Amino acid sequence: MFKNMNVLNLWTDRRAAVSVEFVLISIALIFFIFFLTDLVIRQATIGKLDRVSYSVAGILRERIQLYDARETLSQQDVDATAELAKKILTDMNSTIDLSQMSLHVEEMHFEDPIRLGDDRKQIKLYKTWDSGSAGQCTPPQPLNEQQQLTPRGSYGRWVPLYQVTVCLPTFSWFTRLTSTEETPLMSSFAIVMLR
Numbered sequence: 404m405f406k407n408m409n410v411l412n413l414w415t416d417r418r419a420a421v422s423v424e425f426v427l428i429s430i431a432l433i434f435f436i437f438f439l440t441d442l443v444i445r446q447a448t449i450g451k452l453d454r455v456s457y458s459v460a461g462i463l464r465e466r467i468q469l470y471d472a473r474e475t476l477s478q479q480d481v482d483a484t485a486e487l488a489k490k491i492l493t494d495m496n497s498t499i500d501l502s503q504m505s506l507h508v509e510e511m512h513f514e515d516p517i518r519l520g521d522d523r524k525q526i527k528l529y530k531t532w533d534s535g536s537a538g539q540c541t542p543p544q545p546l547n548e549q550q551q552l553t554p555r556g557s558y559g560r561w562v563p564l565y566q567v568t569v570c571l572p573t574f575s576w577f578t579r580l581t582s583t584e585e586t587p588l589m590s591s592f593a594i595v596m597l598r
Contacts, residue, residue, distance in 0.1 A: 438577055445575040445589065448499075452569050452591035455491050459484050460567040460593035463508070467598065474512065474563055474597060476532060481508050485534035488569055499571075505535030507568040509546040513553065513561035524550050524561055540570035542592045552594060568592040 463484060466474050485506040492499055512528040529547045533540065546566040556562045570590040578587045 441575050441577045445573065445578060448496075448571070448573075449589050449591060451492060451495050452571060452589060453593075454495075455488050456567050456569045456591040456593040458491060459488050459506075459569070460565060460595040462487065463565050463567060464595040464598050475528065476508065476510050476530070476565075478532060478534075481506065481532040481534050484508065484567070492571075501571070503536055503572050505533065505540035505570045507540040507542065507570070508532040508534075509542070509566040510563065511546050511550075511553075511565075512563045515560050516555075524553065526550070536570075539588060540568055540590065542566055542568040542590075546594065549594070553596065563597040564594060565597070566592060566594045 462469065463476070463480070466472060470480065485504070488506060489501045489504060492501055492504070509531050510528070511526060514523075514525040514527045516522055526547060546564055549564075549566075553561050553564050568590055569592075570588045573582075573587045573589045575587075575589075578589070
């Protein structure tokens with residue numbers, strides 16, 4: 404009824420070896436395809452965040468056309484921009500969960516060099532605004548550390564800058580395995596000048 408099997412027979416018997424190898428290779432391939440798909444979805448979401456951050460930053464820079472030439476921001480402006488960002492992301496992907504999306508906006512204005520009497524860049528106003536999950540969404544480098552980006556405008560003054568950072572919690576297993584953060588965020592930022 405039972406065939407006498409010893410350890411030597413188990414190592415040398417090649418029956419069903421192909422089946423065992425197929426199962427092991429299939430498991431490895433399934434994990435590889437799963438992580439590759441996860442990585443592609445993550446990169447596609449970051450691309451969408453890039454488009455959204457640049458679009459809403461472009462709207463914020465249109466101070467003359469859209470905000471009655473008022474150069475400084477208000478919390479109402481930032482909240483309206485966050486709602487617009489959610490609307491744009493929903494249009495791109497109707498199944499995306501935006502309940503934890505957050506927006507961080509920075510503005511930086513400079514003293515008038517004509518009034519100062521020299522060409523120094525002296526910050527007159529630097530302010531940050533948050534909408535959504537406050538405190539989690541931060542840019543890689545704060546705007547006040549990037550003063551070199553502002554050009555001199557046609558009227559001789561330093562042009563104000565705005566930085567918009569859009570953050571969304573990640574649902575990527577790849578990011579969760581490779582990140583040291585408790586809840587890793589996908590983020591994108593855009594820096595624009597006042598127009």
